[in-house]
Amino acid sequence: MVSVINTVDTAHEDMIHDAQMDYYGTKLATCSSDRSVKIFDVKSGQQTLIADLRGHEGPVWQIAWAHPMFGNLLASCGYDRKVIIWKETNGTWGKLYEYTNHDSSVNSVCWAPHEFGLLFACGSSDGCISVISSTGDGVWDSKKITNAHTIGCNAVSWAPAVVPGSLIEQSGGQKPQLVKRFVSGGCDNLVKIWKEEDDQWVEEQKLEGHSDWVRDVAWAPSIGLPKSVIASCSQDCRVIIWTNDGTSSAWSSKTLHKFNDVIWHVSWSITGNILAVSGGDNKVSLWKESLEGQWACISDVNKGQGQVTEAEPQAA
């Protein structure tokens, strides 16, 4: 069923903290405590190191690929309080922009949907979230949400560029106006939804449910349905799925599962129906919602062995 198509030996000198493939699934970027970001060509099963990007002065926590309409752009953030945007020009990778306006480790970086242009958000342990945009002319404009999360912000994730509520509404002839939104999670145990209103970022919603630091948030990709779904995971070992039906501003929460160890990361599949969950126990599990609305574990990617084992035959 699930098959390993590539095993990339990154030769990082220390622990890897993030790995992500680009839009087409042909390049793999990894980042590590060894302060480097590496990019591999993984097209058709090969693994060629394209670039070893040095520029961070501390461990690199997260990376993010921009949409290819902006060229090959990679953002990375790390302990050294920096966000670096790397760009490929004529086959060589170099630093395009460096954002250094945070006072503590930058824990998360995420590009906005391409419909909004070249725009990313980053969350830092200084409690602030920065939203940085560029028109592509080398000028970068940043807006800072100060004290977005007391103690620190651990994760940011953009909402897909659809207007959930208005899908049913008629808006005559033209596409409805898109609203920029993203979700963030932090050390105040909260998940917050932010919305751009008149060029200002305002807190639209505060979701309370976790009892310890929120470690990651992920806004599910939209397939065109009016509902919005967010997954959040926390130090309290739980994963919560937050759902908004698109007609009201209320979000309902449902605990996916209580795990045995801290959950670090959640990731949605492109169709938004499978959630990959990983955490401190070094294991990955995939979860799928049944037609009845129950979440079930459909497989365990047993990390240590690098094997994917089917947990139970799939219901539904």
Added chain:
Amino acid sequence: MSRWSSEYVVAEYRDLQANCMAVDCLGEHAVLAGRRVLAIVPLDRPKDSIKKVNRQSKWEVSAVQWNPHPSHAQILVTATNQRVDLVAWIDGKGVQQGSLKAHTRVISDLDWSPIEASSLATCSVDTYTFLWDINDQRRPIKSLQAVSGANQVKWNKVNEHLLATAHDGDIRLWDTRDSKGSPVQYIAGHLQKIHGVDWSPSSEHHLATSSQDSTVKFWDVRNPKKTEAVMASGAPVWRARYAPFGTGMVTVVVPQLRRGENSLLLWNIRDLKQPVHTFVGHTDVVLEFQWRKHTEDERGDYQLVTWSRDQSLRIWTIESHLQKLCGHHTQSDSSAKDSESIINGTTEDKVVDGQDALEIMDNHFGSGKDEDTDGGTKVDVKKKFEVEPVNESILADAITPQQPRTLQQEFSLVNVHIPNVTVEEMNAERRICTFSAVSGKHMVRLLMTFPLMYPSNVAPAFLFEDPTTIDQDAQNKLIKILDQTSIQHVKHNRSCIEPCLRQLIQSLDNLTFVDRTTPDTDMPYNLQQPPRPMKFLPIYSYGSLQDANIPFPRTSGARFCGTDHLVCFVRPSHMHRQRTSEITPRALSALSAYALPTQTVRTPQSNPSFNMMFGLARSPPTDNSVSISSYYTNKDHRKKRARSKSRLTEQGDSKRDQKARVPGSPQKKQKDKSSEPVMIYNISSLLPIHRQLAENYVLDTEDICNMCNKNAAAAAAVGRRDLVQMWQLVSLVSSSSLVPNQNPDSEPPWAVSPFGGQLIDSLIDHYSSLCDVQTLAMLCCAFGPKEDAQQVVNLASALNRIQRSTSDISCANVDDVIEVVDEEDVMFLARRPRKSYSKNELADLQSDFSYSPVLNGWSNITGVKARRSNSWSEYEDVNYKFEEWRDPDELEKERHECKMRLLDPRKLVQYDSFKEIYGNILYRWGLKDKRAMVLKYCYLEPKPHKGLSFVTICFYCRQETRVGQCGTCKNYGLQCSICHLAVRGCSNFCLTCGHGGHSSHMIEWFRTHTVCPTGCGCRCLEDNWMSPS
């Protein structure tokens, strides 16, 4: 300000690894508490044998305190994780007196009441502060809850009912008599975390807070809004406590560069500009300090007992002149005598004349961190020395504060286990030593010669001996670097052998790095070596104060990427967690414990105060930087290291290079194992969408039936039987025999039957819940309206209005001509059951009210000719202006059209977004043609282009136009400069002169010319040249 060392006694306890210290109220004992041991140090003879009580707990001690009442002086409490233990120290033995268990998270601080001997307060990150009577250990007598955890708790020293707790940047004051259990006072003290709180020893209302924001603030708690005074220290302040004499205050600051020196300062709070005294001696951060009243000293000298991360206990005497500087007047008048007694305590066999000493003092000042000590103060100090000649001998002490006193001593203390360095000879008598170091293919042999004055501002000499393999240039470079390093150290009278060796191996690595042009054999790819980070750049290593806020790094993760990939990374399988029963710590500060030279000490998890201490008490970065790996490996660290070492030697030099490149960091020793391969899985089988389907699906709305059959076959090929069934079903729905008749008078169209529109609707619902955007998009493309987008939109808005208006005009009295519109009547019925209309009436009512108001909204767009109807004017009062009326025949046709649709036009936006999202997925798959096919069926216009766009100015009427034909004069706006005909197809125009024309003409012209064909003189080719970038 004075800065000489006045330490009285130094005792090192390297093996204890204690992180807490407390002095008892009688001044007899100090307790040093660590994870492994509780050691009682007799303060009168600290160098003598100490008594140890083994603990072997897996938790560090987060706080320890002796009972401050002489009657209970033998009792001490220790806080370990969530528990407080009471121990009585009787006759040199520790007797367990019970334990207090109530906290649910790690205890951060505790405090004995200075007034009530059996009262103890404990605070924890679990947000509770408990008050205990130690005679009743079952439960706390009172609990105080705040919204956030406290890191400090302190009883008021005058009022027995009052206590203060520190929560991040705030202070809460509690009164034990208050039954509400809420704080009686709240002080929003600092913008950053408060590390320490201390009540004034004399006033009930005054307290001092020390904070991460580099200030100490003084408060009168009756007026929490106003800060009484602020002391700016220039570095985060770990503790600030009132001295027991005068208006003195002792602070521990955390130097930002973590040099570890000058962190202990004595101030007079009447003059906060600069400290009164700096206690020089500790080589690392001071973890704890407490006062001891020297009992046998008649003059009442105070002694300060300090415990530092350098694992040494120091006792400092506060001479009476210092006390005087703090506004304290003792009965003693002879400060000289005081000083002499100190000299006796620190007898030095080395003799240095005063002149040298002064120079050294100058150096100290020059390199000192305190920027506010300008030249003026230096002079002051010198003057002071002249006035008080007796201090010269104290100065002698400053020269060799804490360092090994002799070369022999230093040799014996040098850590010879520096990777790739071997000690060949150490001869203290000849004052030389020889080392050899290996890096890459190179080997060097270094001879260090130590002058007699070393290390008092005199650096050793360096010489490379045979068989050194690096060339002369490199040797010179290295010697220069070594000279610099050594001078930096001896300037502060510190020994420099070890730093020099580390510097040597590092620089050697840098130098020989260029030699390693051939890639290492185990690298599967061929590339030039990436540039190394410069060794002298400031490298961010763990250990900053904010680590407590930074989440513990993820070392494993899985991320869906592209369309059908799952990328997983893990920590290497050999790196095991030590205690699998516990959850992973939340903050990065948990790692700080591994910054210790030895890898055995661990920290209790999520204990902010403790982590803070170890966090800030790091030695300079790059030396032994900690990594996340340390958290996992340390269990079988030694074993692993040994194994990898043996393998390394077998594999020879290339391997060794990698290892040597980054000396000192533990994880590098197992470089080949410190990252596990990243796995990429293909999870397409788990997804509802399928690439092969995307490739094979056809879109042909001319012959939907055929298309469905083809698609069914495609679905069968990939084994999606549900889709086969679905396509077969919809193929039946769209069969040619069911094609609706355009005549409204014929039978009702198939779409209104349950197996028409409803079937499609339920299919869409089903595949929506499966998130199968592929099928959804295909269905929407196949059954979407075929006409112009605008019409559909209008139709949709019409339908919307129908719904609204029908539900609104409930009071309408209707008896007119009306027909059924569409299936909406069913909904209408359902929604309004309270109306007792007959089916016919209802239908009538609906269609009439539906269409008329609708026209208002969209007639202007459609441009349908309509006449005003007077008959509807009576409905004005229900807010509907039925201004327009249409031919019933046309209306009927419209309605019929609506009925023929299989897809609800009102959900157009949603259907379009299915197509768009599916289009994006196709794009990711690289199926761009397919994407174009799908997107062709989108009805909504994309948002108007916002960026740069070209506007042409009409050749004839000079109006702006965006299309070929001018909107004003209807002429074709562009004219070819060559053939003078209107241009409709491809065109090229010069941006400078505005001339141009048919592309073919232009290409031809400019093949031979560079100027504009009109003869306007514009050099079009050059002026329009744009750089390729």
